[in-house]
Amino acid sequence: xxxxxxxxxxxxxxxxxxxxxxxxxxxxxxxxxxxxxxxxxxxxxxxxxxxxxxxxxxxxxxxxxxxxxxxxxxxxxxxxxxxxxxxxxxxxxxxxxxxxxxxxxxxxxxxxxxxxxxxxxxxxxxxxxxxxxxxxxxxxxxxxxxxxxxxxxxxxxxxxxxxxxxxxxxxxxxxxxxxxxxxxxxxxxxxxxxxxxxxxxxxxxxxxxxxxxxxxxxxxxxxxxxxxxxxxxxxxxxxxxxxxxxxxxxxxxxxxxxxxxxxxxxxxxxxxxxxxxxxxxxxxxxxxxxxxxxxxxxxxxxxxxxxxxxxxxxxxxxxxxxxxxxxxxxxxxxxxxxxxxxxxxxxxxxxxxxxxxxxxxxxxxxxxxxxxxxxxxxxxxxxxxxxxxxxxxxxxxxxxxxxxxxxxxxxxxxxxxxxxxxxxxxxxxxxxxxxxxxxxxxxxxx
Amino acid sequence: xxxxxxxxxxxxxxxxxxxxxxxxxxxxxxxxxxxxxxxxxxxxxxxxxxxxxxxxxxxxxxxxxxxxxxxxxxxxxxxxxxxxxxxxxxxxxxxxxxxxxxxxxxxxxxxxxxxxxxxxxxxxxxxxxxxxxxxxxxxxxxxxxxxxxxxxxxxxxxxxxxxxxxxxxxxxxxxxxxxxxxxxxxxxxxxxxxxxxxxxxxxxxxxxxxxxxxxxxxxxxxxxxxxxxxxxxxxxxxxxxxxxxxxxxxxxxxxxxxxxxxxxxxxxxxxxxxxxxxxxxxxxxxxxxxxxxxxxxxxxxxxxxxxxxxxxxxxxxxxxxxxxxxxxxxxxxxxxxxxxxxxxxxxxxxxxxxxxxxxxxxxxxxxxxxxxxxxxxxxxxxxxxxxxxxxxxxxxxxxxxxxxxxxxxxxxxxxxxxxxxxxxxxxxxxxxxxxxxxxxxxxxxxxxxxxxxxxxxxxxxxxxxxxxxxxxxxxxxxxxxxxxxxxxxxxxxxxxxxxxxxxxxxxxxxxxxxxxxxxxxxxxxxxxxx
Numbered sequence: 001x002x003x004x005x006x007x008x009x010x011x012x013x014x015x016x017x018x019x020x021x022x023x024x025x026x027x028x029x030x031x032x033x034x035x036x037x038x039x040x041x042x043x044x045x046x047x048x049x050x051x052x053x054x055x056x057x058x059x060x061x062x063x064x065x066x067x068x069x070x071x072x073x074x075x076x077x078x079x080x081x082x083x084x085x086x087x088x089x090x091x092x093x094x095x096x097x098x099x100x101x102x103x104x105x106x107x108x109x110x111x112x113x114x115x116x117x118x119x120x121x122x123x124x125x126x127x128x129x130x131x132x133x134x135x136x137x138x139x140x141x142x143x144x145x146x147x148x149x150x151x152x153x154x155x156x157x158x159x160x161x162x163x164x165x166x167x168x169x170x171x172x173x174x175x176x177x178x179x180x181x182x183x184x185x186x187x188x189x190x191x192x193x194x195x196x197x198x199x200x201x202x203x204x205x206x207x208x209x210x211x212x213x214x215x216x217x218x219x220x221x222x223x224x225x226x227x228x229x230x231x232x233x234x235x236x237x238x239x240x241x242x243x244x245x246x247x248x249x250x251x252x253x254x255x256x257x258x259x260x261x262x263x264x265x266x267x268x269x270x271x272x273x274x275x276x277x278x279x280x281x282x283x284x285x286x287x288x289x290x291x292x293x294x295x296x297x298x299x300x301x302x303x304x305x306x307x308x309x310x311x312x313x314x315x316x317x318x319x320x321x322x323x324x325x326x327x328x329x330x331x332x333x334x335x336x337x338x339x340x341x342x343x344x345x346x347x348x349x350x351x352x353x354x355x356x357x358x359x360x361x362x363x364x365x366x367x368x369x370x371x372x373x374x375x376x377x378x379x380x381x382x383x384x385x386x387x388x389x390x391x392x393x394x395x396x397x398x399x400x401x402x403x404x405x406x407x408x409x410x411x412x413x414x415x416x417x418x419x420x421x422x423x424x425x426x427x428x429x430x431x432x433x434x435x436x437x438x439x440x441x442x443x444x445x446x
Numbered sequence: 447x448x449x450x451x452x453x454x455x456x457x458x459x460x461x462x463x464x465x466x467x468x469x470x471x472x473x474x475x476x477x478x479x480x481x482x483x484x485x486x487x488x489x490x491x492x493x494x495x496x497x498x499x500x501x502x503x504x505x506x507x508x509x510x511x512x513x514x515x516x517x518x519x520x521x522x523x524x525x526x527x528x529x530x531x532x533x534x535x536x537x538x539x540x541x542x543x544x545x546x547x548x549x550x551x552x553x554x555x556x557x558x559x560x561x562x563x564x565x566x567x568x569x570x571x572x573x574x575x576x577x578x579x580x581x582x583x584x585x586x587x588x589x590x591x592x593x594x595x596x597x598x599x600x601x602x603x604x605x606x607x608x609x610x611x612x613x614x615x616x617x618x619x620x621x622x623x624x625x626x627x628x629x630x631x632x633x634x635x636x637x638x639x640x641x642x643x644x645x646x647x648x649x650x651x652x653x654x655x656x657x658x659x660x661x662x663x664x665x666x667x668x669x670x671x672x673x674x675x676x677x678x679x680x681x682x683x684x685x686x687x688x689x690x691x692x693x694x695x696x697x698x699x700x701x702x703x704x705x706x707x708x709x710x711x712x713x714x715x716x717x718x719x720x721x722x723x724x725x726x727x728x729x730x731x732x733x734x735x736x737x738x739x740x741x742x743x744x745x746x747x748x749x750x751x752x753x754x755x756x757x758x759x760x761x762x763x764x765x766x767x768x769x770x771x772x773x774x775x776x777x778x779x780x781x782x783x784x785x786x787x788x789x790x791x792x793x794x795x796x797x798x799x800x801x802x803x804x805x806x807x808x809x810x811x812x813x814x815x816x817x818x819x820x821x822x823x824x825x826x827x828x829x830x831x832x833x834x835x836x837x838x839x840x841x842x843x844x845x846x847x848x849x850x851x852x853x854x855x856x857x858x859x860x861x862x863x864x865x866x867x868x869x870x871x872x873x874x875x876x877x878x879x880x881x882x883x884x885x886x887x888x889x890x891x892x893x894x895x896x897x898x899x900x901x902x903x904x905x906x907x908x909x910x911x912x913x914x915x916x917x918x919x920x921x922x923x924x925x926x927x928x929x930x931x932x933x934x935x936x937x938x939x940x941x942x943x944x945x946x947x948x949x950x951x952x953x954x955x956x957x958x959x960x961x962x963x964x965x966x967x968x969x970x971x972x973x974x975x976x
Contacts, residue, residue, distance in 0.1 A: 067630055091656045093627040111939075115538050117475065132938045135535040137546035137706030143652065143663060145561045213796065214819035214908055273790075274797055328546060334637035335630060338654040346657075394534050394938040401917025401935045405910035412820055414909070419822075420732055423913020434913065441915055442936065445725055 067335055068095040072110070072123040074103040076357035084352055088343045094335065107133065114138040114329040121330040122339060127158035127169065127321040131393040134161050140326045140333055141166055147345050155362040158321035158389035162238060167323035168340045170350060171359035174317040174384035175220060177207075177307050178279065178287040178297045187286065187305030191257075194308055195266045198285050205268040205284035208275030212262075212411030215271030216404030219390075220288065222318040224258040224407065225251045225432065226388070227310035232399055232439075233391045241395035241443050246403065247429075247436035254310050255428035259410050269412050291360060291380045304379040306386070319387040321362060360384055398442035406435035458495055462488065487511060521952060528946035529711050534938025536695050536707045543708040544680075547697070550670035552684050557647065557664040564651055564662030566590075566629050566636065567621040574632075575621065576641035577608055578649045578662055585609060586649070590639035596667060602641050602649070626656045642667060671697075671704075680704070716946035725915035729927070732911060737895060737923040740829065744894040745887055747834040752841025753879075757871070760849050771846065778839035786903040789832045793818040822920040825905055829921050833900055837890070848882045849875070877969070884966035891962075892955045901926045924951050 073081065078100045085096045099120065101109070107129045113119040115138065125133075133139040141164040148156060148165075155169030177187045183201040188194050198206035211217035226232070229250020234243035245251060261267045270278060272289070279287035280299035287297065288307060307315035324344055326336045343349060347365040354366060358374070360381045361367040371378045390396065409415065409431045417424040425431050465488040472481040491511075494503045538546065565577040574590040588602035610616040617623045629636060633654060640648040645667065652663040668683040680689040680697040689699035696707035720726055759770050777785065792799050795817045801808075808815050819825045852875060860870040901907060907919030907926050917935055918927055924947065932944035 067633055088656065092630045094630055111537055115542055132534050135705040135938065136537050137543060145653070145661070213794070216908060216910065270796070274794055277797060328549070332634045332637060334651055334654060335633040337652065341653040342655045342657060397934070397936050397938055401930060405917055408910065409912065414820060418912040420911060421728070421913035425912050438915065438917060441725060445723065
């Protein structure tokens with residue numbers, strides 16, 4: 001015991017010297033840390049410089065470091081922007097930082113980082129989050145001015161909320177119909193002809209569409225209830241959460257028609273994965289999905305056509321639109337919106353982005369470029385032009401579940417009386433009425 | 447100087463320098479709570495490691511800090527959030543929400559869409575002036591002023607002299623015309639300036655164009671909303687309405703709630719909603735019941751399979767024992783989300799291998815192929831089967847360890863006394879096993895109670911409970927139901943509601959764990975003396 005304390009004391013004496021070294025070390029580290037900080041601080045305060053003195057020739061820009069814009073973008077957009085922003089940076093004298101972000105994570109992080117003062121100045125995102133980020137006050141309106149005329153109407157509609165436009169749409173996407181070009185010449189215009197084509201080709205399945213096979217999916221099923229007068233929310237300048245059209249005559253007629261298509265084997269009961277493998281293996285003649293799947297579809301010799309009509313009406317797919325937003329917490333909104341209006345929206349930048357991430361163009365000028373070189377993209381664009389944008393109001397959160405479930409009942413023919421709730425769904429009409437009721441209740445219940 | 451001492455001080459130095467770096471940062475962000483925590487923690491760490499008097503604390507402190515920051519703090523924070531209305535439309539603080547509202551502008555209807563070239567000028571005193579080229583008769587010029595100066599009259603004047611005969615802009619000598627680059631360098635100041643045209647209209651810089659002429663837009667001279675702090679009311683300048691404070695963290699104008707709102711505490715409202723809302727109550731009963739079933743059977747199945755394997759492979763005479771053991775641990779080494787997605791494919795009723803393999807069996811007994819994921823029974827079975835696959839290696843691992851720690855003398859003594867191997871397993875091995883393993887079984891129960899990954903990736907809760915008032919499925923457990931209710935479905939995010947369900951789940955798990963630990967302690971008392 002005594003030996004132990006002795007050693008400890010000796011250690012203690014030694015450690016006095018050591019402490020000095022340690023504190024010296026600490027001090028140098030702090031100096032390094034603060035040093036880094038200090039340079040940053042000066043870089044962040046250009047406005048304080050009282051630049052021009054008496055002479056007028058001296059411009060106001062003797063500010064040592066430029067203004068800075070932080071952009072959150074998904075990887076492909078960031079890669080496309082990276083080589084281009086240099087030109088804007090030097091012409092404008094700004095410092096632009098493009099941060100690569102997971103597309104799906106942007107909304108959540110903008111909602112939390114913005115109010116905390118750590119958000120970006122500009123960010124990309126899907127249009128269906130517009131209502132939510134506006135309600136949360138994290139996005140600033142964007143007056144598109146003269147460039148609005150270059151944008152397809154569906155893009156403007158998608159970003160309109162409460163009378164204002166909140167983003168610049170740069171890409172759209174919508175589903176269409178892939179066909180196996182070795183087995184069929186194209187997509188017929190009616191479902192009866194589709195059925196006949198499948199019978200002639202003799203494939204195991206006819207149309208593989210996601211949204212069945214246990215995987216509820218209101219997105220892919222949208223044409224099946226909304227092509228003949230049905231709708232989720234009525235659009236009249238903005239989407240009206242109190243006008244639900246899931247059980248109107250048109251929606252029910254379409255759903256009943258889908259029911260007959262499922263019963264006669266035209267539309268298979270497949271989820272996304274199953275519909276994909278069936279098409280890739282040549283077991284289905286058609287595949288109903290979007291342009292993101294072109295690489296997957298390339299397993300066979302494929303072509304793309306419009307989804308067949310419903311009661312003579314063109315199929316209306318859901319249109320998703322991607323856009324660039326200005327954060328409400330940006331310190332420099334004028335600069336941020338200038339970046340969009342003056343640089344990001346130009347056809348050169350848009351074309352570079354298309355080269356990286358070939359989604360359907362949202363601008364007419366880019367469409368003109370793309371149409372000539374990519375006929376398949378043009379088919380998807382034609383399909384999108386018949387579609388409607390996904391409602392961008394926050395109430396849409398109440399819709400995906402009920403509608404996906406109702407369509408799943410029809411697609412999987414899962415009719416009957418539920419043992420737990422005692423509710424009977426024996427027809428497509430019942431399923432649509434149930435979904436409509438669930439959506440209305442949910443909206444009423446907040 | 448011993449090496450260990452040196453390392454200790456080195457770590458302490460790095461830690462302290464990090465803390466000292468954090469202090470100004472937290473002060474800058476005005477997060478006083480975090481600052482207090484940081485100071486307390488660094489004080490504790492320094493005291494502990496700089497003296498030799500607090501030996502036991504040296505071992506406990508790091509663990510305690512991690513426990514506090516990753517267990518206690520999140521739990522306490524969720525508990526706090528469950529008493530707020532934190533949700534879409536209510537994520538800001540009141541001050542931030544008011545700032546947002548006061549930032550809103552509007553344009554009078556007849557002036558909407560008017561776009562014109564705007565030139566930025568500076569005089570000798572470095573004051574900024576705007577020159578707006580609205581139309582040939584309106585080349586408006588004037589001092590650009592801040593919001594606070596609007597009341598002083600600085601209306602713009604028509605200055606045709608600023609254009610030469612060819613219609614190009616020509617600036618008098620006493621002014622300096624800013625280039626786009628210079629505008630951008632001053633943009634954070636310029637964005638707050640406006641040129642007042644008349645009482646109701648202002649010109650604001652809108653687009654600084656590097657490649658063309660900068661442009662401006664007309665806005666109403668008034669902001670959309672003004673906030674009066676004394677009365678705590680908002681005034682709607684567009685419709686001339688007085689908006690009062692609602693009780694939900696919103697202003698209410700003419701019966702309409704104004705977004706954005708802010709976070710307030712709402713007491714037990716979220717809890718009341720879960721209990722009282724008709725829409726939640728029905729599904730909640732089904733979901734809660736299934737959650738208990740799932741957690742119980744998940745633990746039972748994995749434990750049974752794991753125990754069976756470990757007992758079988760525990761024979762010392764077994765050849766290649768280590769190889770067998772490694773093989774059975776393999777599923778544990780594959781990330782769960784991959785296994786789950788693979789199983790999702792395997793169980794696909796139409797193309798999955800499982801139904802393909804079982805096709806002869808179905809034929810033999812002349813039964814319909816099982817429609818995995820599409821009926822209540824089949825999807826619940828599928829969830830349990832996949833979980834058994836994912837979970838048995840863990841049970842196998844811990845039971846193998848526990849089996850090896852049981853003294854051999856006991857079993858030999860039983861053998862001498864004439865016990866059969868079955869008797870000695872059930873009377874000696876199994877109870878002793880339970881003593882050491884029951885805490886882990888409780889842990890496994892708690893884990894499966896919240897096994898969100900499995901449910902979310904395998905079935906997403908489906909198949910739907912047809913006719914339930916909210917979209918909910920038969921394999922939804924409480925945590926995935928919460929997710930559907932408060933995060934994925936509904937009007938945006940409802941963190942308050944989600945936090946209250948989470949708190950309830952936390953309490954349930956806490957209660958079950960407490961009871962089970964009590965029971966396992968009794969086991970220990972009975973069998974611990976053996």
